[in-house]
Amino acid sequence: MSSRLEAEHLYKVFGRRQNEAVERLRQGADREELRADGTTAAVIDASFTVEPGQIFVVMGLSGSGKSTLLRMLNGLLEPTAGHVRFDGQDLTELGAADLRAVRSRKISMVFQHFALFPHRSVRENAAYGLEVQGVPRAEREKRADEALALCGLAGWEKSWPDELSGGMQQRVGLARALATDADLLLMDESFSALDPLIRRDMQDQLLELQKTLKKTIVFITHDLNEAMRLGDSIAVMRDGRIVQIGSAEDILMRPADDYVASFTQDVDRSRVLTAGAVMDTAVRGDEADCGCETATPGTPFVELCALSARLTHPVAVLDEQRELVGVVPRQRVLDFLADGASDAVPCDAPRDGQVIAHA
């Protein structure tokens, strides 16, 4: 199966002599050198692929080029060089009308401050994308109501936006994007304006929705904890360039450079790591029958730590077919607890008979 979305050597330069700037960047010039000439290299040589159903997170500091990259993915900005392919179709080669059609039917954007129309009901707001597509009223209201229900807003269809809290308004934005049936959701700091508890709630809701909807999502954030919770794959941007692409574990355990590592200092490792990321894979098959505790590769490492008080054997990690795929040695759990993360880890002795849950 081909990738759903593909960015190939994308560049976006603002200001003077853009093509010349791209040439200089290709030869290794950086942002600072170009800035002296009044040219901004917003995105430099960005390449990645996003598979169907994946959440691809782009993170980086303010000004690193995230929003510019996102706007090239739906054709709102034309790349100075490079290509964007969506389902194999090169967006950079489409005419304006075709591009508009792709953008309104297949791609939806959710922004940080979602502007709802104050004099339209919640339902009409959620149906807006469908209205733009020319979908008849009865059908668009039905689909809007379904999307609102998915986002936990059933019963609010006839309310006005100002009757909703900030978090609920943001959900209307999400519902608007979902109602259009777009396969590709582009989310630019969509949850950043929400307070922390509601933000976490929205993250959970998105992950829950994603289990059934299986959209392809590009999610921008400057928050690494959010990136790690949501991202199947995470790209870290610095000064216009993608400096690392990897899983949460890759970023956390194998940061490409000091810049990436500096992001990871504040991350609550216990919530990100899984048994699969820390297990030893060179194991003998018969250890599965040792009567020890078992986990799946997706079991949060924090759950292993909860058992640490009475662990005597390694934890066996079993896949869906209950084949042994690795073990987590007891010492690794203890080392981890000693490594400063213990505050976040509940390490009381577990209740009798507790066995690590299978996913």
Ligand SMILES: Nc1ncnc2c1ncn2[C@@H]1O[C@H](COP(=O)(O)OP(=O)(O)OP(=O)(O)O)[C@@H](O)[C@H]1O
């Ligand atoms: N239309 C524009 N014209 C000129 N420069 C621009 C334009 N849009 C963005 N830039 C510049 O490109 C760089 C990247 O901006 P961008 O908005 O993509 O960053 P970002 O990572 O989304 O930042 P933030 O986290 O603050 O949203 C910045 O230096 C910005 O000033």
Ligand SMILES: [Mg+2]
């Ligand atoms: Mg931005």
